[in-house]
Amino acid sequence: MTREDCELAAQICASRAGLLVDPDKTYFLESRLAPVARREGFNSIDDMMGDLKLKRDDRLAWAIVEALAAGETAFYRDRKPFQQFETEILPTLARLRGLEPIRIWSAACGSGQEIYSLAMSVADLRADLPETKVELFASDLSERALEKAQSGLYTQFEVQRGLPIRKLVAHFEKSEEMWVLSPRIRQMVRWRRVNLIADLNTNGRFDVIFCRYVLSGMTPQMRPRLLENLARALTPDGFLVLGEGESITGVSEAFQPVAGRPGLFARNPAHRAAA
Amino acid sequence: MKTCLVVDDSRVIRKVARRILEDLGFEIAEASDGMEALAWCRAAMPDAILLDWNMPVMNGIEFLRHLRSEPGGAKPTVVFCTVENDLEHIREALAAGANEYIMKPFDGDIIASKLVEVGLA
Numbered sequence: 001m002t003r004e005d006c007e008l009a010a011q012i013c014a015s016r017a018g019l020l021v022d023p024d025k026t027y028f029l030e031s032r033l034a035p036v037a038r039r040e041g042f043n044s045i046d047d048m049m050g051d052l053k054l055k056r057d058d059r060l061a062w063a064i065v066e067a068l069a070a071g072e073t074a075f076y077r078d079r080k081p082f083q084q085f086e087t088e089i090l091p092t093l094a095r096l097r098g099l100e101p102i103r104i105w106s107a108a109c110g111s112g113q114e115i116y117s118l119a120m121s122v123a124d125l126r127a128d129l130p131e132t133k134v135e136l137f138a139s140d141l142s143e144r145a146l147e148k149a150q151s152g153l154y155t156q157f158e159v160q161r162g163l164p165i166r167k168l169v170a171h172f173e174k175s176e177e178m179w180v181l182s183p184r185i186r187q188m189v190r191w192r193r194v195n196l197i198a199d200l201n202t203n204g205r206f207d208v209i210f211c212r213y214v215l216s217g218m219t220p221q222m223r224p225r226l227l228e229n230l231a232r233a234l235t236p237d238g239f240l241v242l243g244e245g246e247s248i249t250g251v252s253e254a255f256q257p258v259a260g261r262p263g264l265f266a267r268n269p270a271h272r273a274a275a
Numbered sequence: 276m277k278t279c280l281v282v283d284d285s286r287v288i289r290k291v292a293r294r295i296l297e298d299l300g301f302e303i304a305e306a307s308d309g310m311e312a313l314a315w316c317r318a319a320m321p322d323a324i325l326l327d328w329n330m331p332v333m334n335g336i337e338f339l340r341h342l343r344s345e346p347g348g349a350k351p352t353v354v355f356c357t358v359e360n361d362l363e364h365i366r367e368a369l370a371a372g373a374n375e376y377i378m379k380p381f382d383g384d385i386i387a388s389k390l391v392e393v394g395l396a
Binding site for chain 1: 362388
């Protein structure tokens with residue numbers, strides 16, 4: 001790819017999704033964009049970028065953004081946030097909400113491992129919380145990621161990263177060489193395409209938002225906007241879960257860290273813009 | 276230092292597993308079948324056992340059943356590591372007292388993730 005095309009790709013990602021892409025990482029850009037070019041019927045990435053400059057095709061621009069946005073994910077990634085969810089967040093909210101449903105959102109769900117981990121946890125805690133209603137929502141920028149996530153199909157490699165063997169036995173069936181999540185778990189989740197820096201038009205607020213490793217992958221200009229949007233989507237007593245090491249210091253006043261719980265944030269009651 | 280007994284009839288697999296486990300801070304012993312592994316365990320119970328299924332002389336599942344009935348045999352954390360990748364085998368392994376289960380092929384990430392799962396890394 002030419003320097004100019006790398007910069008164009010980075011600029012498209014920044015303006016449409018607030019996504020931070022380093023135009024110097026030519027290898028990364030090429031390895032992600034080559035499949036897009038093939039799929040869209042171009043002979044090369046150069047041809048695709050040339051066509052994009054000429055026609056400014058919106059759909060093609062989004063295909064490029066989606067390909068560059070995809071991050072790594074694993075079942076129960078980092079473990080700790082899920083233990084916190086099972087032992088503290090869910091029981092606390094269950095007490096507070098009573099018969100009202102608890103609404104949980106995996107923002108930027110990728111291929112679905114995060115929301116399905118939460119769904120399996122909820123299903124496995126069912127006996128302890130018989131009255132509690134939980135509604136699970138997942139969104140991603142990428143239609144392709146959503147499609148893969150909804151299929152509930154994972155490779156043997158994917159089901160061995162972070163997933164305890166007892167959860168595999170309890171919730172998956174083998175299908176040829178793939179593993180498929182049980183319909184019972186899949187049906188717990190509702191899916192939607194969402195651009196987190198657009199005007200969020202979510203139906204109602206969420207009690208827990210998992211939005212991990214999104215903030216750190218965004219351009220500094222768009223980070224405050226992401227946090228403002230998430231604050232507006234969170235109930236006043238809800239929790240935001242960010243990725244390990246992701247900091248809001250100096251980015252936005254919309255949230256404050258929960259003391260002694262790294263990665264966990266609550267809304268800042270003094271912050272008016274989010275109200 | 277925690278000890279791990281690697282039980283596999285393939286010398287290549289034992290070598291690969293040894294490297295990964297040594298990097299994770301384990302001291303390694305090796306056995307090439309279940310009988311040899313039992314002899315090791317009777318001499319000194321390891322903290323962890325990485326266990327193949329299909330082996331000559333005594334296979335992994337027979338070894339595990341023997342181990343769990345030995346004095347002190349409940350203590351080691353047993354992680355199967357085998358090409359057997361269907362639910363029946365996995366259920367059988369768990370019922371016999373396995374703590375975790377790795378389906379080959381594996382890499383360092385999978386072994387590390389499984390050891391975290393059982394509280395050993």
